[in-house]
Amino acid sequence: MxxxxxxxxxxxxxxxxxxxxxxxxxxxxxxxxxxxxxxxxxxxxxxxxxxxxxxxxxxxxxxxxxxxxxxxxxxxxxxxxxxxxxxxxxxxxxxxxxxxxxxxxxxxxxxxxxxxxxxxxxxxxxxxxxxxxxxxxxxxxxxxxxxxxxxxxxxxxxxxxxxxxxxxxxxxxxxxxxxxxxxxxxxxxxxxxxxxxxxxxxxxxxxxxLEAYETIGIVKVEHENGSLENFPQFDETLKESSFSTLAAGSPFVNCLPSGWRVSVLDPAHSLDLTDEFFEFRERRAFLKREIVMSMFTHTPILALQDCVCYFLTSTSLARG
Ligand SMILES: [Zn+2]
Known part of the structure; x- marks a missing residue:
């Protein structure tokens, strides 16, 4: 090109x-x-x-x-x-x-x-x-x-x-x-x-x-057959929660229909961190630990093509 x-x-x-x-x-x-x-x-x-x-x-x-x-x-x-x-x-x-x-x-x-x-x-x-x-x-x-x-x-x-x-x-x-x-x-x-x-x-x-954050996880969503039907219901409060701290125990997914998977990857896309961040109970997902979230999207095509959101943590900058 x-x-x-x-x-x-x-x-x-x-x-x-x-x-x-x-x-x-x-x-x-x-x-x-x-x-x-x-x-x-x-x-x-x-x-x-x-x-x-x-x-x-x-x-x-x-x-x-x-x-x-x-x-x-x-x-x-x-x-x-x-x-x-x-x-x-x-x-x-x-x-x-x-x-x-x-x-x-x-x-x-x-x-x-x-x-x-x-x-x-x-x-x-x-x-x-x-x-x-x-x-x-x-x-x-x-x-x-x-x-x-x-x-x-x-x-x-x-x-x-x-x-x-x-x-x-x-x-x-x-x-x-x-x-x-x-x-x-x-x-x-x-x-x-x-x-x-x-x-x-x-x-x-x-x-x-500068108020600085570091990316620690990328939240992905996918259907096993690549379908867009029955997109999972993420918690309604998330779209207004960018750069807010979400406490451990907060609901994240309120309904995860069968065939769908929500996961967390490390920023290098090489490690599956899902178990570190999410606890799944009865087709729902809750945060296991406190995080700051950014770039949340409810739009299925955007979530599928890129990601649902990023998990961040506050950090201090090295300046060098
Ligand atoms: Zn862009």
């Missing part, structure tokens, strides 16, 4: 909704929008086709900012046309960046353009406060994260995400801006881009203390 690299940004794109981009772009597309002599920053959006706030922010930023110097990557326009994270026959565009040819193509791109930071813009699939995901604890990464939010999630294992693949080249973040139907989500991304364009380099240190 070679990216389609374009030097010119068709002004008509500024008016085009994410769902219509496929009429103009044939696939993953890079816009080289550097200004002479100004080191660019890298920004990507629509790796997940249903997460459109990033595109709305980027096109407004381009329209408003005559001195912008960016390299823009637009991911999955085919999935955006269907308002899906990814199409059933496709890979997840934010889970491929240690694989070829994606890895080499990205490295070539970053070596050519030398961005000073990288930002990958996403929406949350459930009501979460906005936050960044970071994959290292370098001072520069924390400083960059502090521009967007005081909340960060650190993850050792990265599931081949784009921001991790960028991080050897420059400080990088995945930003989760809020849900797609929240107008503030695009505004938050826009404000970040505007701020980055003003500062043009990574700050020396975080501008405030």
């Amino acid at each position: 070679k990216f389609d690299v374009r030097r010119d940004f068709d002004e008509r794109l500024l008016q085009v909704e994410a769902s219509d981009l496929h009429r103009f772009l044939t696939g993953p597309t890079v816009f080289d929008l550097r200004r002479n002599g100004v080191q660019p920053f890298f920004v990507s959006t629509l790796l997940h086709g249903n997460e459109t706030s990033g595109w709305d922010a980027v096109r407004r930023f381009i329209a408003d900012t005559s001195d912008a110097s960016i390299v823009l990557f637009i991911g999955n326009v085919r999935a955006a046309a269907q308002a899906m994270r990814h199409l059933p026959d496709e890979v997840d565009f934010n889970r491929i960046w240690r694989q070829q040819p994606w890895r080499d193509d990205l490295n070539d791109l970053l070596e050519r353009y030398q961005p000073w930071c990288g930002i990958d813009i996403h929406n949350n699939s459930g009501p979460n406060p906005h936050y960044s995901v970071i994959t290292d604890q370098h001072e520069s990464t924390l400083a960059l994260a502090s521009i967007f939010s005081n909340r960060v999630i650190f993850t050792h294992h990265t599931l081949d995400i784009l921001a991790h693949a960028i991080s050897p080249h420059c400080p990088s973040l995945t930003v989760e801006t809020g849900t797609v139907d929240d107008l503030q989500s695009a505004q938050r991304a826009y404000d970040l881009l505007t701020r980055l364009n003003e500062i043009r380099r990574v700050p020396m240190s975080p501008k405030h203390e």
Whole structure:
């Protein structure tokens, strides 16, 4: 997969909704929008086709900012046309960046353009406060994260995400801006881009203390035959409980129909931690231990394509 690299940004794109981009772009597309002599920053959006706030922010930023110097990557326009994270026959565009040819193509791109930071813009699939995901604890990464939010999630294992693949080249973040139907989500991304364009380099240190969490588990749901029927009933309170502490004994699944399985994997996807986190009684599941939860989704297709939620723990950052 070679990216389609374009030097010119068709002004008509500024008016085009994410769902219509496929009429103009044939696939993953890079816009080289550097200004002479100004080191660019890298920004990507629509790796997940249903997460459109990033595109709305980027096109407004381009329209408003005559001195912008960016390299823009637009991911999955085919999935955006269907308002899906990814199409059933496709890979997840934010889970491929240690694989070829994606890895080499990205490295070539970053070596050519030398961005000073990288930002990958996403929406949350459930009501979460906005936050960044970071994959290292370098001072520069924390400083960059502090521009967007005081909340960060650190993850050792990265599931081949784009921001991790960028991080050897420059400080990088995945930003989760809020849900797609929240107008503030695009505004938050826009404000970040505007701020980055003003500062043009990574700050020396975080501008405030960061509230940090570490991923300790990924909650998966699946049916033994791949069915979507009779989706399990998760506890109603969960969707409003992001970044809340859930006590040991809290109900998590209120009805687990036959054929369905809810499990917990470690962040590297190599260990099954289900027994450490869940106790199953009469088709229900209860938490065995206290956790903080993020990114919970009730939407079956999103839960199946990615995960139900993440289990987190509060952590202090090493800063080094
Ligand atoms: Zn996403």
